Amino acid sequence: MSKFQALLVSEDSPGHFRPEVVARDIAELPAGEVLIRVRYSSLNYKDALSASGNRGVTRQYPHTPGIDAAGVVEQSTVSEFAPGDEVIVTGYDLGMNTAGGFGQYIRVPSAWLLKRPKGLALREAMMLGTAGLTAALCVAKLEQAGLTPEAGTVLVTGATGGVGSIAVALLASLGYRVAAATGKAGQEEFLRGLGASQVVSREELQAGTAKPMLKEHWAAAVDTVGGDILFNVVKSLQYGGSVACCGLTAGVNFQASVLPFILRGVNLLGVDSVELPLVVKASMWDKLSLQWKIANLAALTHEVNLSELPAAIEQILAGKLVGRVLVNLG
Known part of the structure; x- marks a missing residue:
């Protein structure tokens, strides 16, 4: 399947940005060693800035935000990752100027990827996210x-x-x-x-x-x-x-x-979590999956799908969101 669903933010007129769910083609994704079928993402303040046209976050539109993604490797040109591997990506350029986790597929450099820690399901990983x-x-x-x-x-x-x-x-x-x-x-x-x-x-x-x-x-x-x-x-x-x-x-x-x-x-x-060396990110994710695992993540998480995401973006920009928003990409 070459088509997938994604939230695409377009600039309709100067200074006016509109997010909508559209069908995109995998061929439109940027170059990278690993193609991932995204299962879950999460909504962060930076995503809302990107979705509202903040040029300090995202320079060019149309664009798919989403600085977090958790999913399954579909294709890989490197030996470190194989089809079927469950992986997470947070930060670096994902969702900023590289098509991000608010799409069902992403293609990224392998240097951005971590294999899912054994103590966390993909869903739990994105309840945490960035x-x-x-x-x-x-x-x-x-x-x-x-x-x-x-x-x-x-x-x-x-x-x-x-x-x-x-x-x-x-x-x-x-x-x-x-x-x-x-x-x-x-x-x-x-x-x-x-x-x-x-x-x-x-x-x-x-x-x-x-x-x-x-x-x-x-x-x-x-x-x-x-x-x-x-x-x-x-x-x-x-x-x-x-x-x-x-x-x-x-x-x-x-x-x-x-x-x-x-x-x-x-x-x-x-504290920066974006350009942090991958080895440091890995050590933090290991902690969050083991001795620092949080038992009540569900109590602070609200789940949405892609079609419900624009409303959640409006809420976070208005300062009205409470807790975490988990994005289920199906």
Whole structure:
């Protein structure tokens, strides 16, 4: 079969982008060593940016977004992968300028691929996706900086989002006391169900932006939003504490001061999951399939098909999505 279903984003007129499900031909896919029949993908904020015409993510349209994919190898020109192998792809250029996981087929370089970890089904892998990988990288960086459950409460900002919700669940499963921060009213039950012992409002985190220092509060933090909220978190870390920074939904800039760094010795740790060496990605996926496996993934996941995906994209852009969106490609 040469035809397959895919979400294709087209620029109808300058600045106006329209996603629709269309039939595409496998011959239209870019060059690459491995052709994969995609079974599952997931929706991330970056996918929504691509689907809405953000040129910082995707330069040329028409385009199929989807920075995550899990599926089965159909054709391979390299010995490392054979037809029938179950594989996952996250990041690199997938879904950015290379046709991505919102299509039933992708063709990619073998250097982007990992064989599915034995402890995760393809469906589970995409419940996690880039969001789960990023959350795991944040926790790993914090622990490398010395964090232990005995240190105190760990704050997670943007806690109802994809990365945030998985970070809450992962930290709680590892024995940490978690404070979940959100701007979405009415989500306390959801967050406590993931393991949060405390829920903090966005307004609380935004207070004191003009101050160079705030009262010591958090042992560590996972920040998924950026902006001035990130630096308020930095200013309220306990002595020697760290924040892992991985998101920008609240902005790319913040008003900074050196005082928290030189008076309290705190750390701001950057986390990237896109261009990360494949061996590091593999080690994180192994952790997520074994000792860091999250039992309640279904509680934070909503499943959609391709035809339902445009509505979910609108929701994530409007800041209304909660948890993870799993895309079933049939």
